[in-house]
Structure formats: structure tokens, C-alpha cells
Amino acid sequence: MKTFTLDxxxxxxxxxxxxxxxxxxxxGGTNLVDLMKLQIATPDxxxxxxxxxxxxxxxxxxxxxxxxxxxNADCAADERVRQKWPLLAKAILAGASPxxxxxxxxxxxxxxxxxxxxxxxxxxxxxxRDPGSGCAARKGFNRIHAVLGTSDAxxxxxxGDMAVALLALDAVVLTQxxxxxxxxxxxxxxxxxGDDALRDNVLGPGELITSVRLPAPTxxxxxxxxxxxxxxxxxxxxxxxxxxxxxxxxxxxxxxxxGSLGTVPxxxxxxxxxxxxxxxxxxxxxxxxxxxxxxxxxxxxxxxKIPLAARALAATLGxxxxxxxx
Ligand code: SF4
Numbered sequence: 001m002k003t004f005t006l007d008x009x010x011x012x013x014x015x016x017x018x019x020x021x022x023x024x025x026x027x028g029g030t031n032l033v034d035l036m037k038l039q040i041a042t043p044d045x046x047x048x049x050x051x052x053x054x055x056x057x058x059x060x061x062x063x064x065x066x067x068x069x070x071x072n073a074d075c076a077a078d079e080r081v082r083q084k085w086p087l088l089a090k091a092i093l094a095g096a097s098p099x100x101x102x103x104x105x106x107x108x109x110x111x112x113x114x115x116x117x118x119x120x121x122x123x124x125x126x127x128x129r130d131p132g133s134g135c136a137a138r139k140g141f142n143r144i145h146a147v148l149g150t151s152d153a154x155x156x157x158x159x160g161d162m163a164v165a166l167l168a169l170d171a172v173v174l175t176q177x178x179x180x181x182x183x184x185x186x187x188x189x190x191x192x193x194g195d196d197a198l199r200d201n202v203l204g205p206g207e208l209i210t211s212v213r214l215p216a217p218t219x220x221x222x223x224x225x226x227x228x229x230x231x232x233x234x235x236x237x238x239x240x241x242x243x244x245x246x247x248x249x250x251x252x253x254x255x256x257x258x259g260s261l262g263t264v265p266x267x268x269x270x271x272x273x274x275x276x277x278x279x280x281x282x283x284x285x286x287x288x289x290x291x292x293x294x295x296x297x298x299x300x301x302x303x304x305k306i307p308l309a310a311r312a313l314a315a316t317l318g319x320x321x322x323x324x325x326x
Pocket of ligand 1: 114116117118119125126127128129134135136137138145153154155156197
């Protein structure tokens, strides 16, 4: 590992001051330290934000504010989250391991890098690590890669679970930086690769996530279905986050987000429009999947994700509409 200095911020201001000098923030370190060991990330200076006062969950008017340093374990265990936004607790508990969830944080989780194997192998071509070098995954082992939102530059997925739930719950990311305060809806926080695979999100230089805000709870049926190679400690092949309400036998409202399907946590309002106001049926679920996957493209090893996503969507909708009626 390359030599670096480590400072500890004791407030948001001291963290921002350190970022202005070129320091990189470190929260739980569950991804960044791995990247540093492999010399994929080589910061000269780190500033830890563990003691910066960003570790609180607070009721905020009708919604909830979750500090950037709230650990995944604390967030999933919070009674308000469990009662009113169970989708978030379910998605967090579907991810990683208890040890990692004790360390990983709300802000860090949103900023985690892809798990594409070629990104972590410095002998391979990777536009995300080394812009302009190429993408070894396109013709390589791409079983876990994206089928939506890909580009010639990169086909890697955003790998997490928490952000998928937050996307369905209309979360907003609050940041501070040289340009002041920003409120960034999660639906525009992550970036698709386009011509530039290097940047995964819209954070600017010196900008720090301070919290994530959830709007008022919907009271709907909330489910998180994660399809993966083994039952624990595995990234999703496809995941579905759903918040749904029924009225008089019809879907009155639904919010749907998908993980490990696109290059970013994926939400397509057209899918929700197809479902809203309709009576649940296998035909309706198939139509929703058709809309979701109309532009999906596999790269050989990940072709199976397209039918898998359709089945995962139908199963999740079937379970939610059934329990909403019960
Ligand atoms: Fe790199 Fe993206 Fe290609 Fe993976 S998919 S090798 S991260 S450019």
C-alpha cells in the first residue's frame, strides 16, 4: 500500500477543510481500503469522518434524515426504519455480512465502486480504472455485468442493495462542498458511464455527503427480492425493490427499483405507469417486464439476466399484490 497521512475530522467543517487541501474522505473503509491495498486508489491524504458528527438518525418533519456515518447495521436496526421504511431495512440486511454492516456507512455505501473483476485486476484493460485502456469485460467474463445503461466504455453494475431501496423510496442525498449545500435526488446521483466511465456519481471535487433524507412513509407493502448465487454474502444478480399499494383490487400506486441490472440503480417510471390502475395478473406483470427490458442488451455471459429480471419482477409483484389484498 502506498504511504498516506490520516487526519480525523471533528466536524463537517473540518472535514470540508481537509477535502479542500486534497484529502480524500474515508468512512467505514470497507471498499476504499481494499482499493488502496490493490493500488487502484492511491490517495496521499485521508480524512476520517467517523467523528464528524454525521452519525445520527433524526425524524425530520414528515421524513427521516440518516447521517452519512450511520452504519448499515444501525440503520437497519432503527425502529423507525423497521416500522415505516421496512424496504430499506430489508435491502440492507440482504447485503454483505454482519461484520461489514457494522462498519459500512450510509454515505460510503452510495459511493462504493463496482465489483467488476477486471476493475480490481490491474493487469487488465479497464476504462473505469484507466480511462482509454478499453473494457476487458465486454468480451470477457461478464456474468455479473449490466444489461441496461451500458456503453462502449463500461458495462459494470453498481453493486449495492441499500441504494436500490432508497431509489424506490425517493430518497434525496444531502451534500456540502465548495458550492455550498446541495440536495441531489438519488435518481440522478449515480452516473451511467457514457463516454466517461471514471466517475460513478455526480459528486464534485471537495463535496461530501452529509445525510440522506427519506420522504414521508407511504404505508404500502414493501419488499426487497435479491436473486444471487448463494443465500448470503453475495452480490445480487438481479434485485427488485418494491413499494406498492392496492385499492379495490387494483394497483393504486407502485414504486419499483432494480439492482445489478443496470450500470446504476435502475428505476423506470414507464414500468410503474403500466402497472398503476390495473388489476394484477401474470399478463400485466409480463407487460411490465417487457417495458423494463425493451432496451436490455446482454454481452454473452450475462444474457440470462434478462429473463431472470422478468421472473424476479413477476414474483415480487405477485407476492406484494397478494399480501396487499390479504
Ligand atoms: Fe472496467 Fe467497466 Fe469494463 Fe469492468 S465493465 S472492465 S469496470 S470498464
